[in-house]
Amino acid sequence: MTAMLEVTDLQVAYGKIEAVKKITFSVDEGQVVTLIGTNGAGKTTTLRTISGLLRPTGGSIRFQGKPIQTTPAHEIVSLGIAHSPEGRRIFPRLTVEENLLLGSFSRKDTANIKGDLQAAYDLFPILRERAKQPAGTFSGGEQQMLAMGRAMMCRPKLLMLDEPSMGLSPLMMKRIMSTVRTLREQGTTILLVEQNAQAALRLADKGYVLEVGSIVLQGTGQELLASDDVRKAYLGED
Amino acid sequence: MLFLQQLINGLTSGSLYALIAVGYTVVYGIVQLINFAHGEVFMIGAFGSLAVWTIFFQGQTSILILIPMLLGAVAASVGVAVLMERFAYRPLRHAPRLAPLITAIGVSVSLQEIVRLFYPGAKSPLPYPQIDYVSGTALQLGDITLRRSAIFTVGALVVSAVFLWWFINRTKLGRGMQAVSQDPDTARLMGINVDRVIVVAFALGALLAGIAGVAQGLQTNSISQIMGFTAGLKAFTAAVLGGIGNVAGAVVGGLVLGVAESLATQFIPGAFGGTPWKDVWAFVLLIVVLVFRPQGLLGARVVDRA
Ligand SMILES: Nc1ncnc2c1ncn2[C@@H]1O[C@H](COP(=O)(O)OP(=O)(O)OP(=O)(O)O)[C@@H](O)[C@H]1O
Ligand SMILES: [Mg+2]
Numbered sequence: 115m116t117a118m119l120e121v122t123d124l125q126v127a128y129g130k131i132e133a134v135k136k137i138t139f140s141v142d143e144g145q146v147v148t149l150i151g152t153n154g155a156g157k158t159t160t161l162r163t164i165s166g167l168l169r170p171t172g173g174s175i176r177f178q179g180k181p182i183q184t185t186p187a188h189e190i191v192s193l194g195i196a197h198s199p200e201g202r203r204i205f206p207r208l209t210v211e212e213n214l215l216l217g218s219f220s221r222k223d224t225a226n227i228k229g230d231l232q233a234a235y236d237l238f239p240i241l242r243e244r245a246k247q248p249a250g251t252f253s254g255g256e257q258q259m260l261a262m263g264r265a266m267m268c269r270p271k272l273l274m275l276d277e278p279s280m281g282l283s284p285l286m287m288k289r290i291m292s293t294v295r296t297l298r299e300q301g302t303t304i305l306l307v308e309q310n311a312q313a314a315l316r317l318a319d320k321g322y323v324l325e326v327g328s329i330v331l332q333g334t335g336q337e338l339l340a341s342d343d344v345r346k347a348y349l350g351e352d
Numbered sequence: 353m354l355f356l357q358q359l360i361n362g363l364t365s366g367s368l369y370a371l372i373a374v375g376y377t378v379v380y381g382i383v384q385l386i387n388f389a390h391g392e393v394f395m396i397g398a399f400g401s402l403a404v405w406t407i408f409f410q411g412q413t414s415i416l417i418l419i420p421m422l423l424g425a426v427a428a429s430v431g432v433a434v435l436m437e438r439f440a441y442r443p444l445r446h447a448p449r450l451a452p453l454i455t456a457i458g459v460s461v462s463l464q465e466i467v468r469l470f471y472p473g474a475k476s477p478l479p480y481p482q483i484d485y486v487s488g489t490a491l492q493l494g495d496i497t498l499r500r501s502a503i504f505t506v507g508a509l510v511v512s513a514v515f516l517w518w519f520i521n522r523t524k525l526g527r528g529m530q531a532v533s534q535d536p537d538t539a540r541l542m543g544i545n546v547d548r549v550i551v552v553a554f555a556l557g558a559l560l561a562g563i564a565g566v567a568q569g570l571q572t573n574s575i576s577q578i579m580g581f582t583a584g585l586k587a588f589t590a591a592v593l594g595g596i597g598n599v600a601g602a603v604v605g606g607l608v609l610g611v612a613e614s615l616a617t618q619f620i621p622g623a624f625g626g627t628p629w630k631d632v633w634a635f636v637l638l639i640v641v642l643v644f645r646p647q648g649l650l651g652a653r654v655v656d657r658a
Pocket of ligand 1: 151
């Protein structure tokens with residue numbers, strides 16, 4: 115079986131700065147795969163390149179066997195890749211419902227959208243209560259739920275989440291992580307970027323550790339959790 | 353009485369400014385570009401409608417002709433706006449901001465010259481046809497004159513404003529436009545084709561400018577290739593006055609500007625009053641607003657609900 119997402123020797127640069135240096139990794143269907151690493155490691159850059167916001171300077175990205183490294187961002191969404199970006203990036207002056215509906219912008223099967231809106235509300239009931247409220251008035255945790263709900267509105271085959279737990283209370287973080295688990299159980303393949311390595315590795319099938327643009331370590335979630343290097347560098351233990 | 357007359361005049365010219373101002377503001381809201389050639393889009397609209405009349409309806413005055421004339425105006429305006437976006441501005445999307453600005457001036461001058469050189473007879477102002485029900489006087493009450501073209505202009509603004517509101521807030525593409533103006537990268541992640549939204553923004557502005565071109569023709573009974581210059585400058589002023597990027601602001605800014613300059617012309621006494629000072633007061637108003645409320649009357653924003 116070929117992987118759902120195959121990233122091979124991917125290179126991305128901002129001008130002369132090489133942010134991602136020949137990384138190779140893959141995500142199989144039904145898996146949760148996590149990319150962890152410290153600030154500036156290149157995690158966000160990697161996701162933005164997969165979703166077409168950035169163009170690689172080398173290497174390839176294949177989704178379900180097809181190369182997508184030159185496909186425009188708005189077409190990548192219709193292939194089934196949703197990206198919930200770092201910092202949530204909800205549309206502040208649109209209502210919660212309008213934000214969610216934008217998530218379904220690329221879909222042709224308009225008849226099913228209403229039902230998926232209800233599914234998003236069932237996933238995060240607070241969104242239903244505040245459906246008509248401008249999203250900019252939401253708290254960080256609520257915005258994160260909205261961003262995830264919005265990403266789910268395109269019925270993604272692959273859901274990419276960039277630091278969904280950033281800046282959230284421990285309680286809210288648990289809530290988000292358990293939603294990631296729920297989504298996986300519902301059959302969504304997930305590529306999860308996290309600084310909170312512990313939480314991410316606990317639910318990941320596979321993990322990659324990124325350091326200044328290169329993958330330095332990889333393994334199953336359990337292996338990485340047990341690895342001394344990871345424990346020292348990312349779990350704050352010595 | 354004089355006050356009422358000036359109010360009518362002000363609302364008429366203000367509606368015209370507003371119709372054109374929307375084009376500056378919508379495009380700015382989406383791509384942060386001041387399209388200084390937008391005045392010419394308005395001018396081209398007037399010539400488009402005149403061409404339709406000259407070719408198909410020469411000598412006729414039936415109100416029904418207004419429909420093909422409006423279609424001709426809109427087709428010409430939208431066509432030119434879409435072409436200028438595609439060939440003049442899109443290649444400069446990532447260039448420093450000065451580049452599209454200078455290009456806009458170049459496009460503006462070129463369009464004036466193209467019309468002057470190639471539109472038959474356009475080397476001097478051309479008479480605009482009189483059309484039943486929209487030309488001439490609608491109402492004469494003592495000193496007060498209400499012209500039919502004034503009713504047409506204000507009506508066109510009302511219809512356009514309602515249409516715009518509906519389009520921006522109630523259609524999928526309108527929601528996409530709001531998303532692009534708030535956060536273009538994230539809009540792309542939603543599957544929105546930003547290039548297409550930009551074309552739609554230019555087309556939307558041109559649609560209203562084309563209608564304004566017809567309104568202007570009916571008001572002044574003559575059009576010329578330089579008519580877009582002053583009107584464009586005033587409309588740009590109106591857009592900034594209302595808050596650049598804010599669609600409702602463009603409408604309010606246009607009306608406020610029109611009424612203010614018309615009242616100033618009438619009621620400021622002595623050497624600073626009268627028509628010669630009209631434009632001066634328009635820009636004084638702009639400066640005053642920008643000093644005390646730099647974001648404009650309704651707040652600078654992106655294409656957004658009011
Ligand atoms: N727009 C940009 N222009 C120039 N350099 C950039 C830009 N964005 C990121 N970089 C650089 O690229 C490198 C990787 O950044 P990236 O945002 O991908 O890291 P990250 O792993 O997501 O970090 P964090 O955990 O802080 O979000 C960093 O050195 C960063 O400074
Ligand atoms: Mg990041």
